[in-house]
Amino acid sequence: KLPVCDDIAPFNYYAYVRINDVILFFGGWNCKNGPDEIISKSVHKYSIRENKWMIFQNTLSSPLDSCVAILSEDNTYVHIIGGSTHVKIEVREWLSEEEMKKGIELKVEEKEKEKKKNEMETIVNKVKKDNDVEHCFITGKLKIIF
Template identity: 45%
Template sequence: GSNNHLLFITYSPKHIDVFDLNKFKFVAHSTLPTDNYIRYHCFISKAGNDLTTGTRINENKKKNEMVLVCWKTGLTIEYYEDSNFFVISKLRVCSTIRLFYAYAHVCVNDVILFFGGFGGADVAVLNAVHIYSMIEKQWIKFEYTLPTPLYGCVGLLSEDKKYFHILGGRSDENKVVSRHIKTKVDDWMQERTEKEKQWLAEENEKIEIEQIKGVAQALQINELNKVGLIFFVFD
């Protein structure tokens, strides 16, 4: 919050609550627009270098901005303190991570990195690393990966913002691992490799196909509504 006094809690199946820590009072609730159960998800501040899970504040409007990602659900959440009002918009999740959750995630410089992830017994455990730019609204799947598939782990940023630390988690054999992976932030901020550029080109093609399908479905629904109206008039 504007005075660091608000606690935002997201929980299953698809809820968000706001508590005022100064008044020890519940102040707002909303239902998240998703078909998924929200659990083991990414929920972070939409803040540049502020790595704490929380909010970026627009001082003029007391607007708190957050991002939530879980499975195929991606949301940008705005909360206005003066009116206790939510504005929630959908955020596209890329095709190679939308079947997964329980990834380690860290935010730095307006990007979010996702390490690993769990897709359930019928899918897989990821060793992939993804990045989402909140400014460009663009996903990238890195060419380089974790040493092994991993999920249920925790991601932290070092105090000097030079290193990511990936701690604990479970392996693709569902075994608890006592592992500490340390990696340089700068290594993930380099210019895109040819393989990453190719992935982005293919992902953009998928976006176009999704948009075309969305328009077609909207037109079909519109036509069905017209037919329903005609039947109603003649009845």
Template identity: 70%
Template sequence: TFQFIKHDTLPTNNSICYNCFVSKSENGQVQEMMKINQKYKQNYQMLLFCNKTRLLIEYNENNNTFQFQKLPVCHDMKPLFKCAYVYINNVILFFGGWNINNVVSKSVHKYSIQEKKWMTFQKPLPSPLRDCVAILSEDNTYVHIIGGVNDGYKSMSTHMKTEVREWLSEEEMKKEEEKDSDSEMNKIVKKKDVKNVNVEIFFVLFVFD
């Protein structure tokens, strides 16, 4: 269910459209936190990238207030929007895009949320692309870049597949592997708990019979 929270104004003079908007917390972590204890309210952090706008948005649920912090700008992609993007392990990867001079890009950029640093890769996409969509595979090992428009304003029905490890550092990949390992352990623990519950229920039914 959607709920109106508050009306506020973004600190920018740019129009916001075709933007990158992500939550800083992993969806699974947020859901788990809400399940554990719903009575404790918290701060939510979101990131917004669009054209020249780079913002960290923090929402305080207790006070119902928004705070905005400007983030560093990558000069190579300063006027860029209509990018495809994925968020993985505190890193956002940007693919392609379009600028105000009607130039379609084939560059790939990375923003580290923890370090607040940008990086432009030497290896670009095979061709310029905008208005495309990027999604992660279920196991977070591949990025799929689908569709889009090329520099000739022609709609593309392409599907590119690239390995995540090509764009993340060894340290970032290690964190991702640790996260996957923790996730698998949680699944095993939950399965064991389910089995224990089933055994207890069977025993109780047997006694009453």
């Protein structure tokens, strides 16, 4: 169960995105109307590895609620979209150098795993193909045309 930071606890309808082992939370609404209504400009970070919350001193340019956050394919930007809002934020503005390096290391590891997987599939397919040719030759189904 995720421990909730006191600062973000009263809010719902915030945007959030997971980047490596960090979750960023943007804005939120306190579910009240009238003079007690609050729509937040805050950004919170939760570190999964450290099980620790942090609130940033610099805030969003405008209050946000009922939005979604989407991480760009190259992990460099977060797009916050909802209603008439589209905010594009650089990830490095909210993550430390170490957290950014971790993300790059994970991407490299994923690419290496994918490369090894593709190499293995190529080898397996070649072996299957060779076995099929050998099988055809043994059963006399292989025709050699000169």
